[in-house]
Amino acid sequence: MNSFERFCFNLLGMRMKARREQYSQLRNDLISARLKTPFEVYISTAVVSSVLVGLVSAVVLGFFTWFLKLPNLIKYKGDVPATVVFFSQYSLILGTVFVVIISLAVFGGMTYAVFLMYPSVAAGTRRRNIDATLPYAINYITSMSTAGITPAEIFRLLGDSPIYGESSVEARYIAREIDIFGRDLIDALRIVSASTPSRRMKEFLQGSMASISSGGNLTDYFRNKANQYALENRQTQKMFLETLALISESYVTAMVAGTLFLIIIQSIMSVIGGGGGNSTPMFLYLIIYLMIPFGTIMFIIMISSMTPET
Known part of the structure; x- marks a missing residue:
């Protein structure tokens, strides 16, 4: 904790602790995101920060x-109610109070919402990274298991290999449960499988628990899982490329051909209508400065959210 977080905890920590059940999803997201706070x-930091920003x-x-x-x-035209006329002399005070209240609610609420959403976003990013690196991590695990290394030592070595990204982080948590908290391997696998954001990692760890508990051949299990996830990765990449091709065609149709079509139609309508009026350049401004940039940004965000981690 830094000094600001310590201040927030001393101020609201006990009150927030009594409301743990109301934030069960947030607590799960914090654990899945492996945030150390x-x-x-x-x-407590979220509440204090929201109030300060507001x-x-x-x-x-x-x-x-x-x-x-x-x-x-603000100017009034025509007949207005007498109440409005009366309060108009206090418009500066009332308007300032209104702006202060709205600003406090909007910016404070937005800050609080960002704090609540961030762990879920971080957990989703970790999930994608785990899914992308898990097949290679399992190949590494299979190689070590074939060499006769014990399962606990396998996960410990995997945790020391940062090239496998977030899969290494999950392995480090398994090693932590064993080395620091003194749990056996099955309990460590159970705890990490319950908190990992990746469905693939959860299935892999639960399968490892079942194989160890039943005395099965763990090396064969690792090898089968490596082949399974490698095949799923190839299928996922193929589907992503097909979807990317569809999105690119949609972009060309909507943002290139579509906007050109609208501009040409508006120009022809303007000529037919005898030169048009002020609406013609305004319509073109909306297309050029709003529709095209925001449409492009939307496509970029959509593609970025769909792109698998590398």
């Missing part, structure tokens, strides 16, 4: 609203 510290944004926006007299820029 305890739940009470994390949620207060700072409220003060800044409220100052600019008051200094620039933005509420006074």
Whole structure:
């Protein structure tokens, strides 16, 4: 814990500890993401940070609203209710208070939501990394098992091999349960399998537990799993390339041909209508400066979220 997290925990830690059951999913995500911050510290930091961000944004926006007299820029036309006329003389005060309250709620709420979502996002990133590196890690495990190395030592050596990414991290947690907490291998596998975000890793560890408990040939199990996951990886890559081809065709159709079609149609309509009006350039501005950039960003985010970890 750093000094800020320690301050937040001392301020709200006991209250947040009493609400553990309300944040069961967050606690699971923190464990799956392998974040080293305890739940009470994390949620206390989230609450304090949200309040601070909300207060700072409220003060800044409220100052600019008051200094620039933005509420006074609102003009009324036609008949308005007498109540509105009465309160219009206090528009600067009321407008500033409104901006302060909205800023506090919006920016504070957004900060709190980011804190709540971050562990889930981190766990999802770890899941993709584990799924991508697990076949190679199992090949490494199979080689060591064939050489006669004990299962506990196998996971310990895998944990010392950072080239296997997050699969090595899971192996280090298995070794930690054995070396530091004194648990046997089956209990260590059970604990890590319950907290890992990867379905593949969970199945692999549970299968290892079953093979060890039944006295089966662990080397054959590792070899079969290595072949299975290698085949699944090839199938996943093939499906990804097919989906990527479909997305690229959709991008060309929607963002290239589609926008050109809209621009040409609007230009023809403008000529037919006798030169058009102010709506024509505004429509073109919307296509060029909004539709094309935001559409491209959407496609980039979609492809990035679908791309397997390397």
